[in-house]
Amino acid sequence: MPRRSLARLTLAFFLFCLWPAQASAACPVTAPELTTNPDYDVIVTRTTPVLSFKNAQGGQGDRVYEMQIAGDKDFKTGLVAYSLQEDKEGVSALLIPKDEPLTDKTRWYWRVRAKDEKGDYGPWAASRFFVDTQSDKAFMNMTRAVPVSVKVSSGSDPKNLIDYSDQGLDTQWRAAPPGADTAWVELDLGAERAISRIWMLADAGNKDGWPVSFRWLASSDGVAWKEAVKVEDGDTYRFILDVDRVSARFWRLEISAWTGYSTALNELLLYSPGMPDTPSPPDGPYVLVIGNQHDGFTFTELARRVPELVPELAALTVPHHEASMAMYEALAKKPVAILLSGNNADYNDLPMFEYNGEYEIIRAAPAPILGICAGHQMLSFASGYTRVRSMGWSDISAMQSPEERTRIRMLADDPLFAGLPRPFTAPEVHGWAVYDPPENLEVVAESNYIQAVRGKDGRLRGTQFHPEIKVPYNQAEDVLKRFLLDALKQAKN
Numbered sequence: 317m318p319r320r321s322l323a324r325l326t327l328a329f330f331l332f333c334l335w336p337a338q339a340s341a342a343c344p345v346t347a348p349e350l351t352t353n354p355d356y357d358v359i360v361t362r363t364t365p366v367l368s369f370k371n372a373q374g375g376q377g378d379r380v381y382e383m384q385i386a387g388d389k390d391f392k393t394g395l396v397a398y399s400l401q402e403d404k405e406g407v408s409a410l411l412i413p414k415d416e417p418l419t420d421k422t423r424w425y426w427r428v429r430a431k432d433e434k435g436d437y438g439p440w441a442a443s444r445f446f447v448d449t450q451s452d453k454a455f456m457n458m459t460r461a462v463p464v465s466v467k468v469s470s471g472s473d474p475k476n477l478i479d480y481s482d483q484g485l486d487t488q489w490r491a492a493p494p495g496a497d498t499a500w501v502e503l504d505l506g507a508e509r510a511i512s513r514i515w516m517l518a519d520a521g522n523k524d525g526w527p528v529s530f531r532w533l534a535s536s537d538g539v540a541w542k543e544a545v546k547v548e549d550g551d552t553y554r555f556i557l558d559v560d561r562v563s564a565r566f567w568r569l570e571i572s573a574w575t576g577y578s579t580a581l582n583e584l585l586l587y588s589p590g591m592p593d594t595p596s597p598p599d600g601p602y603v604l605v606i607g608n609q610h611d612g613f614t615f616t617e618l619a620r621r622v623p624e625l626v627p628e629l630a631a632l633t634v635p636h637h638e639a640s641m642a643m644y645e646a647l648a649k650k651p652v653a654i655l656l657s658g659n660n661a662d663y664n665d666l667p668m669f670e671y672n673g674e675y676e677i678i679r680a681a682p683a684p685i686l687g688i689c690a691g692h693q694m695l696s697f698a699s700g701y702t703r704v705r706s707m708g709w710s711d712i713s714a715m716q717s718p719e720e721r722t723r724i725r726m727l728a729d730d731p732l733f734a735g736l737p738r739p740f741t742a743p744e745v746h747g748w749a750v751y752d753p754p755e756n757l758e759v760v761a762e763s764n765y766i767q768a769v770r771g772k773d774g775r776l777r778g779t780q781f782h783p784e785i786k787v788p789y790n791q792a793e794d795v796l797k798r799f800l801l802d803a804l805k806q807a808k809n
């Protein structure tokens with residue numbers, strides 16, 4: 317269904333069914349939305365994942381949910397059923413019990429439906445995911461092969477395919493309908509590169525345009541082409557295609573079948589085998605900043621804030637997709653601390669294997685680590701996807717009045733938070749939150765979601781809020797400053 321038609325139906329439902337004056341039995345229970353985490357065909361790296369969904373609407377009174385998980389799309393193989401209450405915040409979730417783990421290396425199907433107090437059921441919403449507990453254990457041993465240009469068979473905005481910003485994940489190229497029987501995209505890498513993996517992303521929320529039958533061709537001169545990989549029965553919006561180390565300058569995607577009236581893609585990203593170059597550290601003491609935006613940079617001016625708060629310290633920023641324990645160990649001089657930045661993208665749309673090296677650092681680097689926003693969530697992701705879920709809404713303090721801003725409550729005494737008001741306010745810019753922290757982390761602050769954690773060994777710290785943002789209502793700026801000063805003192809000792 318086109319988004320415009322869907323939007324009209326949603327508006328009509330709201331006006332007739334959710335407006336208080338119109339609420340009645342005439343409004344049926346709707347299906348939940350399974351678009352929070354894990355989304356369709358996401359790779360889950362733990363056998364006891366969190367399955368979350370946006371709440372259903374309609375019906376009478378409170379709603380409860382019936383969830384089923386099975387090994388086949390008809391829900392007959394190994395069927396397990398659960399029931400859960402609705403979370404009034406807008407997103408409900410189920411944590412698979414530890415004594416009922418899912419089988420590893422397996423595709424799982426899940427569905428959920430709501431029931432109101434009258435006993436009326438809404439329709440099922442169904443999805444699927446794949447469990448692979450080993451896929452996040454080590455750095456990917458690949459580097460991005462970024463194209464210098466892109467051409468397409470028809471349509472507009474081909475540059476959207478190689479826009480690797482957070483916002484670029486939401487924009488797309490669409491071939492002009494009805495078009496020819498085959499649509500194509502051609503990437504020029506600028507020089508011959510060996511390629512071992514291809515990432516393809518379409519719009520998860522709109523099946524119109526998903527590629528079904530396609531192949532990738534490689535060429536050294538853009539004239540003679542050789543097939544590198546082929547897919548004939550695609551039924552998803554995201555593809556991770558491993559290639560047998562093919563060397564070429566030009567790469568051509570030919571799509572011969574797709575869903576809907578014309579094919580459409582949001583992103584194409586190629587990877588070369590091998591390790592990235594080791595960065596050169598500053599001369600004096602410094603902090604390693606890992607940029608977690610999709611393009612490898614930071615969502616805020618995090619690196620600049622380091623010397624502003626502690627002039628003795630410099631900052632070195634490394635993209636998340638180039639960070640690893642091998643990189644850390646190869647540094648000519650080690651950092652006094654590590655900061656993990658935020659981002660501004662939905663994890664379901666990201667190639668999460670790019671963060672494996674960051675997970676290595678979280679698990680093994682000896683330096684003190686502070687994760688902020690998405691970096692705070694990475695501390696939990698290092699122990700398995702999906703410990704973090706969409707909140708179903710965005711907490712953006714800059715858009716709120718002082719009375720509306722989130723109040724953060726301390727749950728335990730912590731030296732980093734000494735002297736702060738109780739509760740306190742800090743900049744909030746996020747729509748995701750940690751739901752199920754691993755056992756090595758303890759929660760030290762919360763609002764109506766987890767706001768701060770610390771590792772039980774004292775090495776890891778995380779804040780969902782942004783202590784680095786300079787605004788008058790930031791009462792937590794000293795949290796970052798104190799972390800940096802403590803790390804510098806520790807390094808000197």
